[in-house]
Amino acid sequence: MIDSGYSLVTAGSSASSAYGRNFLADNNTAPATSEIIWPVIFDVNRVQSYGGTTFIVNGATSGADGAWQRYVGESTGWGGLRTTRALFDKFFLTGGDTATDTRGRFWTKGQSLEISDLSQFTQGLGVVKYRNVTSTGVGQGGTLNFSSVDYPMLRLSDMMLIYAEAAARGFANRATALGYVNQIRARAFKNAASSVITDAQMTADFILDERARELHWEGVRRTDLIRYNKFTDGSYLWPWKGGVAGGRGVDAKYRLFPIPSSDLTANPNLKQNPGY
Secondary structure (H helix, E strand, C coil), X not given: CCCCCCCCCCCCCCCCCCCHHHHCCCCCCCCHHHCEEEEECCECCCECCCCHHHHHHHHCCCCCCHHHHHHHCCCCCCCCCCXXXXXXXXXXXXXXXXXXXXXXXXXXXXCECCCCCCCCCCECXXXXXXXXXXXXXXXXXXXXXXXXXXEEEEEHHHHHHHHHHHHHCCCCCHHHHHHHHHHHHHHHCCCCHHHCCCCCCCCXXXXXXXXXXXXXXXXXXXXXXXXXXXXXXXXXXXXXXXXXXXXXXXXXXXXXXCCCHHHHHHCCCCCCCCCC
């Protein structure tokens, strides 16, 4: 995949950084198409859905903050999705603040970092990674708030980090992997010297954190944590893991989903996963 002609977006626009260019309403055009390998198509006029990126954009926006709504692109704001400090803190681990790493973009005005009551939208930070505006800043939401942001199911940077994880585990060339990681970080930090890591720093745990920074809200975190044996374990916690504010370990059965009863009924040869 890496050698198939794709390339990282390295030029930003008036509306976004080079990284952010992958998550705008016209990410179906160059240069985003050089990096997005497999998009799921959404269009404000022709592929309308209240799921997909329509849900991601509007669900992560306040219904009471007009500036926030305009920033993400003509959204009325549904006030549902937020992030805990666990993601926010990943950007501080890079040695700078979120203004340095262009991948860390959060809406903080009127929001608290800590969440003590999950029902309160003002607790937790807004993630403004996906924005329903074009690269020139034109909002696309329209009267029904539909999104034109294509969902990036696979991107080149994901492939590079998969290779880097394999190298960190001893199954691929470390020098090649280090080059991939530093390409990704150079883009994120606008070529700042602080972006460069050494071979010694490229551990499997570092790659897990780098995947969180690069690929947050792209649907990979659960499987990443399962692969690292951290999804259910009590030694790796995040706020509200297991349903409590401080986080707690959960039953290992949750590494697998239950098989729906309708499927079990339709096919008696299926057996329910352990623990359900």
